[in-house]
Amino acid sequence: MKWPKRIATGFLAVVMLYLIAALFGSILPANQFWKSSDDGIELFIETNGLHTGIIMPIRSDVFDWSVLIRPEHLKDPTVYGSHILVGWGHEGVYRNTEQWQDLRFSDAASAIFGSDEVLLHVYHLNYPQAYPHYRRGIKVSEAEYRKIVETIKARFAFDEAGGPIPSSGYGKYDLFYKSRGHYNAFYTCNSWTSDVLRQAGIRTGIWTPFQGGVMRWFLETEPEN
Template structure:
């Protein structure tokens, strides 16, 4: 075996071990509870945790007494404003990954690899959902008004606003969804799923201490 071949083999082995360690750390982090004493209140506001198989997000009412998204998420931002609905699914992630991967069949290794190393270019993804119902991929949880306010404020802070405090839409996949320019650096430690977990965690809701994978979020609900 030549020196180059040995070096290449060592690099591949190191990358494999690093990836395995990352997976194990992600599983372990998601098993450690944050806000372990949290209990779902008897009354409150229902939100949903959504899972599309890889990405998670949070579904909130489009408007209530605590948070009104009309100033940031408007029907005219959609390709077809008729799809504007009563609930909104919020996700956050890497800009290039979102825009170049409308379906998992479009995923390229180079796109996934670049996202893991991180980027300051990120987007909020908003889907309009009518009358959400509890399902395997949509878990309902009830929160107090204060917890709901904290969730809404953290999501709102992720929007990168333009002149006049307006959100900045950049198109979507279809007639009922839209992307918005966002704040935040995406990387392997701060994934879309860890963002979902951190929003819940910072609001005082029980979830894993670190949740880079979708199943690490959903197992708590």
């Protein structure tokens, strides 16, 4: 019985070290002295309790997302909104796990040990301030937003004709796009969100594998009456 106990003890020690590292990574700031612009491009950081993402205007002076994310990609093009919510993650987890209770062991194992099967998740919505589960918007400069755009654009995979590769999502308002990258326990969907912001010079945690580590840096939005 010694070896099973040692294996179990070792496994628990690894899990505890991971959680402690995630806690400190979420608390310690990158870009500590960054401040939201008084005027600039307004973004929102969102969570559904599992995945995080960045809400951006489809059109701005910096970039027009409609060159990549087209109305005709949606089953119902009329729901094409003024903003998009973009996240990145493991294909199996994204497709099969809209909420924590949907998580399957096979998807969890693949996500932990690593997979190149990754997707961008794009949700269409109109100006999102009234949604109570979104966090308070931040304003970024055009230079900061340009870095965010370039980082996200680099994640798109393209077909032979040079176009993005869409597929159906959870409902009529969202869809997935084939993506590039490698997902594992140390680079999760939530790590990606912080990474995009961090590369643009925006304050966030240095390592945020869980959604709470991302969201703690952003204040809650008060819903409109």
